[in-house]
Amino acid sequence: xxxxxxxxxxxxxxxxxxxxxxxxxxxxxxxxxxxxxxxxxxxxxxxxxxxxxxxxxxxxxxxxxxxxxxxxxxxxxxxxxxxxxxxxxxxxxxxxxxxxxxxxxxxxxxxx
Amino acid sequence: xxxxxxxxxxxxxxxxxxxxxxxxxxxxxxxxxxxxxxxxxxxxxxxxxxxxxxxxxxxxxxxxxxxxxxxxxxxxxxxxxxxxxxxxxxxxxxxxxxxxxxxxxxxxx
Numbered sequence: 286x287x288x289x290x291x292x293x294x295x296x297x298x299x300x301x302x303x304x305x306x307x308x309x310x311x312x313x314x315x316x317x318x319x320x321x322x323x324x325x326x327x328x329x330x331x332x333x334x335x336x337x338x339x340x341x342x343x344x345x346x347x348x349x350x351x352x353x354x355x356x357x358x359x360x361x362x363x364x365x366x367x368x369x370x371x372x373x374x375x376x377x378x379x380x381x382x383x384x385x386x387x388x389x390x391x392x393x394x395x396x397x
Numbered sequence: 398x399x400x401x402x403x404x405x406x407x408x409x410x411x412x413x414x415x416x417x418x419x420x421x422x423x424x425x426x427x428x429x430x431x432x433x434x435x436x437x438x439x440x441x442x443x444x445x446x447x448x449x450x451x452x453x454x455x456x457x458x459x460x461x462x463x464x465x466x467x468x469x470x471x472x473x474x475x476x477x478x479x480x481x482x483x484x485x486x487x488x489x490x491x492x493x494x495x496x497x498x499x500x501x502x503x504x505x506x
Binding site: 320325326327328329330344375382383384385386387388389390391 | 426427429431437438439440484486488492494495496497498
């Protein structure tokens with residue numbers, strides 16, 4: 286049982302480049318989330334989804350886009366990367382709102 | 398608005414106890430607690446629901462004071478494996494959830 290899988294695990298981008306982070310879950314969860322975690326800080330919600338085909342903005346959505354075309358996948362896109370987007374990105378999923386969230390292992394992104 | 402955790406950091410010897418607090422200015426429906434070890438993903442510990450009882454997980458327990466919008470995490474007889482950063486996540490009646498900035502716990506032999 287893989288749980289929540291994120292790819293890639295590490296990535297270095299140049300300013301202005303674009304990329305997509307993939308999150309896949311095999312628990313049939315409805316809710317999926319993308320967070321960023323900066324050094325010494327907590328998790329900040331970027332975008333989330335409450336089901337296939339739905340997306341919504343979180344606390345810090347600017348500069349990011351998401352898509353949930355399939356229930357098991359949640360994609361996070363950076364259209365034009367900026368150094369301020371250097372962070373560790375975590376994907377999570379949960380059965381419903383206010384239930385236990387399962388996190389992926391994170392993607393460490395550096396924008397130079 | 399994110400919850401405030403205190404203390405920011407605590408250092409213990411094995412066997413000692415610790416309390417981590419999480420306070421919100423918003424009316425809360427529930428509080429979640431997670432632990433994150435360095436370089437790893439956060440792992441769920443427990444949920445405290447409004448009107449619910451105090452929860453326990455091995456020697457880690459928590460309470461939720463609805464009147465004060467505050468939750469406390471109690472770590473009893475700490476073990477080396479308890480080291481990590483503890484985050485509270487608060488859920489409001491309006492359906493918003495946010496995480497605190499974490500409390501780093503270091504347990505030394």
